[in-house]
Amino acid sequence: RYFRRSKDCPDLDLGIGDDAAVIRSGNERLAITTDTLVEGVHFEVGSDAHCLGHKALAVNLSDLAAMGAEPRWALLALTMPSVDTNWLAAFCDGFFRLADYHKVDLIGGDTTRGALTITVQLIGTLAEDRALCRHNAQVGDGIYVTGRIADSALVALFADTLKAYKQSYEQCTARLMRPTARVAEGIILARYATAAIDISDGILKDLSRILSASDVGAEIEIDDIPTIPEIKQCCPTLELLLKALIYGEDYELLFTLKDEYIAVVKQAYAASATPFTRIGTIDETRVLKCRWQSKPVVLPERLGYDHFT
Amino acid sequence: RYFRRSKDCPDLDLGIGDDAAVIRSGNERLAITTDTLVEGVHFEVGSDAHCLGHKALAVNLSDLAAMGAEPRWALLALTMPSVDTNWLAAFCDGFFRLADYHKVDLIGGDTTRGALTITVQLIGTLAEDRALCRHNAQVGDGIYVTGRIADSALVALFADTLKAYKQSYEQCTARLMRPTARVAEGIILARYATAAIDISDGILKDLSRILSASDVGAEIEIDDIPTIPEIKQCCPTLELLLKALIYGEDYELLFTLKDEYIAVVKQAYAASATPFTRIGTIDETRVLKCRWQSKPVVLPERLGYDHFT
Known part of the structure; x- marks a missing residue:
């Protein structure tokens, strides 16, 4: 494994290896995740743009759901071969419909040229002083x-x-x-x-x-x-x-x-x-x-x- | 412009359009940015992996610098054609040397298969009750x-x-x-x-x-x-x-x-x-x-x- 978490990180509750990372920011705890969809790998070439917009956010929402977090803010890094305005309008409509439903705000992003690759980062808040994680299942559960x-x-x-x-x-x-x-x-x-x-x-x-x-x-x-x-x-x-x-x-x-x-x-x-x-x-x-x-x-x-x- | 910020977002100080977004999390303000580097677009095919690891983080650090934020946490979404362990070791060394220098913790990420595309998301804290932004330059400055x-x-x-x-x-x-x-x-x-x-x-x-x-x-x-x-x-x-x-x-x-x-x-x-x-x-x-x-x-x-x- 090449990605390590730093040795001492008092603000970090859960590092790499869970569905999302948890950081302490002031008096609040945030869960943060990122997921990438690549054309030809995670979806077929020519997939419906509206569905892709939905799915790119949904897979990240699912990661935060597994942490018990309330999703709040998203960033979108979109790499596209060219600017196809119809495609982009449909993609954004799919993305924002789901974002609006969950009251998630798109706060930033980056658009670049290249093979179609969609990376969403999602940040959520954790209400209680605990997050769902993977390491606490107990015999008899x-x-x-x-x-x-x-x-x-x-x-x-x-x-x-x-x-x-x-x-x-x-x-x-x-x-x-x-x-x-x-x-x-x-x-x-x-x-x-x-x-x-x-x-x-x-x-x-x-x-x-x-x-x-x-x-x-x-x-x-x-x-x-x-x-x-x-x-x-x-x-x-x-x-x-x-x-x-x-x-x-x-x-x-x-x-x-x-x-x-x-x-x-x-x-x-x-x-x-x-x-x-x-x-x-x-x-x-x-x-x-x-x-x-x-x-x-x-x-x-x-x-x-x-x-x- | 297809990407919009939601109409009412009391937690959002600066939306899309600045170097980074600023959100309010509890009693703290965070600056968040993301930047993507694509092979063949932002760097040449066959570029040195150690340099790429450095640069992928550096361009995001630069965005946070322009906000006056202190960088804290990073996520790395890495899309690669295949797992080349030598390449990956060099890339991570370049990334972590710079991360350690700036006391930035890598808290999560996603590795996927596809054309080499590197997306880093970086989160920092804002010490004062203001962030540097683009819209406040005044006549005579x-x-x-x-x-x-x-x-x-x-x-x-x-x-x-x-x-x-x-x-x-x-x-x-x-x-x-x-x-x-x-x-x-x-x-x-x-x-x-x-x-x-x-x-x-x-x-x-x-x-x-x-x-x-x-x-x-x-x-x-x-x-x-x-x-x-x-x-x-x-x-x-x-x-x-x-x-x-x-x-x-x-x-x-x-x-x-x-x-x-x-x-x-x-x-x-x-x-x-x-x-x-x-x-x-x-x-x-x-x-x-x-x-x-x-x-x-x-x-x-x-x-x-x-x-x-």
Whole structure:
């Protein structure tokens, strides 16, 4: 690892390695994150500009959601091959609609010439004297996810089959193109969850990050992972099902919770209408184990999206 | 202009359009900036990685210097075609040496695959209840620059001639490859200057930004702009001299100052050993006028670096 945090940094609560960094500024704590989308890598050449504007902000909102922060200020570094005013107008409309919804202000940026590359930096405030992080999951905690997993994967990998189910196809496409960051849910979790992460690189890979950081293990019931029902048709074998589950781009929150807080979180979540589902339990084994149809599953070596393979 | 600042943002002191944005976080004010360097646009393919690491941070430090902020926290979004460990080690060494010198902590980032593109976001604190900005230059103020102008231009445009002067060639090359941001000088100026900007896009273009923002004009003596003496050999005509002056990449501070503060700023600058030189005066004409060898100069239409031409 080439990027290190400096040795002594009294203002820094969490450094590189969590979804966002936390700094102390005067009497307030700020969570700060940055995410880059590259054409041809994170989105196809010729992708819809309005969706890109939305998504570039949404993936950063999701990082702050996983910290339990309230998003406030954004910077946009936009590298483009040329100035295409139609493209730019659509991109900005997508960006600002989502920014306005979350009351995020664009406070600065830089536009440069080059291959289409979109970097957003997002800063949020932390209300309580704690942030959600990855390293505090404890043995016995339940493991939960918000919303639904693998919608993006089904569109990206199994569109031919999914197209037969028009409504689900459209829903899943919308989720891939315009992900919803679980911002309000993250703020609630900051008070109750022991650990959280946003699922961008695949549920198993992101869960394994919580397990490593917390020095614990987990047992997961694959059947309990919430998905659309048509996943059975799209992925008739366990191998295909795992392929869909580890695809990533879910932008749901994966979190760990003590049983005593289930009721209060359920009540708080009723307002946002976002379901959350228990998919397993933290244990002391330091190993990630999955079961499917009551049988242990041999996990693939590659648990999710790797940024350089 | 497609990027707008939101209509009501009580926490935002300065929005898009200055060198950095200023936000209010609790009882503190933060200055935030972002700058991107793209291979083939801002630096040549195959540029030295150590220099790039330095420069990517330095150009952002220069933006904060122009606000009078003390740099504190950085994020690095690095897009690379592949992971080249030697390149990365050199880049990080260049970055961290400068970061350590300025006591800046790298608190987060994102590494992605794609054309080499380096985006740094830098956050600093503002000590006084004011920031340096562009819009407050007043009629009668002197116009000053720190250090020396056109060193980068002479290497980039007139290397063949400059190479005959070995020491100057080496000095100017170092200034192009490893620019020094005038951080300490900016912090001093925050108390005294009426307006400031860092010179990245050319002295005349950046000055014209101060003039527009402040709704004033200026008269500049080209002969008073501090340069290396060999600029006479490199640029024997006014046309070539202007070409060198408007090239940019100086990363010096251009600022306006009332006469009553000259002595106190001179004294404060003695510690940093950075000279500052008066090059003209703000007037009420709303026009930028330049004189050279006691004659008025007809300025070129293109006053400096444009990010998209």
